Amino acid sequence: MSASPLLSAWIDGVGLIAPGLPDWSTACAVLAGQDAFASAPSVLPAPALLPPAERRRASRVVRIALASGLAALDHAGLDPAGVATVFSASTADGHNCHALCETLASDDQRVSPTRFHNSLHNTPAGYWSIATGAMAASQSLCAHDASFAAGLLEALVQVGSSAASCTLIAYDAEYPAPLAAARPIPDAGGIGLVLSPTQGPRSLAQISVNLSDSPVTALADPQLDALRLAIPALRGLPLLELLATRRAGSAVLEYLAPLSLQVTVSPC
Template structure:
């Protein structure tokens, strides 16, 4: 079975990756990659009281979600959303466990409501006044693929644009020893049922037993394998390499004329014995009625 959707925009944040334009340059080797701790911006759109209560996963989810929605030109308040993560707020979980292991076992309501897996979805609805349907799921290291599969199903079955937000953050010790997630990473995609003016590419999704596509950069490959949300990187690399037009060289000289973007195929991790194959067809290669 094949599911298809049209991707309109991307949001990214991660170690040494500030946003999608900068990340696209790095992934397409138009700019060098300089690894650095992820810089999480304040959660846009939230009232001051809610901003003070948010942890890393909420900040990641809101940052990439806002970027993707703004680039698509759509209204966040009307978009169905899928949130995917392998875990919750690791720092908050650590503090709760620490408190429960102490003599003072009282927990604040804020700690409790930030510990649930759907907390980022709740904060997103507050920040954007989004009243459309939202789903929140977890599939351990295959959470990005599960989120993409769910999003593609919604696009195909319900015929509505859908926002996918996938995110994961690192845990403090001693949890980090058991769950060694490398830093914070998030990605958001706006997917639509039909091609439009904002379309970047068409994604055709199927399941496969083929091995996942590695990245040529050792540092980016390490990020891909060490953060579940970063399993999206092969797909992001394919999209970045299709966006060559109008780029200048690192020396400041005009770029060489870009060749027409070509379709690509990548495989990303999903289940232990099953992966996800994604065929990416650039907008320029889509025929009428695609």
């Protein structure tokens, strides 16, 4: 198919938390083939920026979103309070959804207000604003397994239209049984990318995207590719592999069928 008009930006920071990949530094060595991948449960840092009451209520979805986004902004050396955000997830808070279903199936069907507000798809964005004091624009979206690519497109549009930085925070977490049978995500995973309109001292690479009908890029390591397929937010791993290897090239990411998203990377 003919290429659509390009969107482009500079990547100034990366955050990653995934099974066996606890941070971007570790992931760089694994994705570049310097260290072997060893699967392990995701370690979700406590959301220290939240007040105690909100910290106690923060679910795994909130914790993975905050941790991956804050890691990316720390890598970029930016204050999260002043940077626009795009939150993108294929699902919502599975554990909270399970608890709501249990309540509705019980004799006492009164739903806790806290349970209800934590069931909203933009709950992580709300906790983000509480934690960081951010007043910048924020979007929350969902496109099932295409959510990483959809979020990347939205963040690039925000950068292009505002001429200001924007942080993409793509994340997912598991559902408990019996919902896990219908949506079998094994663990939490998140990718944060700080995108800027111009090259800066911390820029890692320039990226540009266009819609494509090419096959999606798979990772050569079968364990890493299984991880890419298991957690929708990690559909962005082929892009991170190019960043980790500091290699110019393209990666084709899953988008809304029959389309895919081709991302071209030019390292600094």
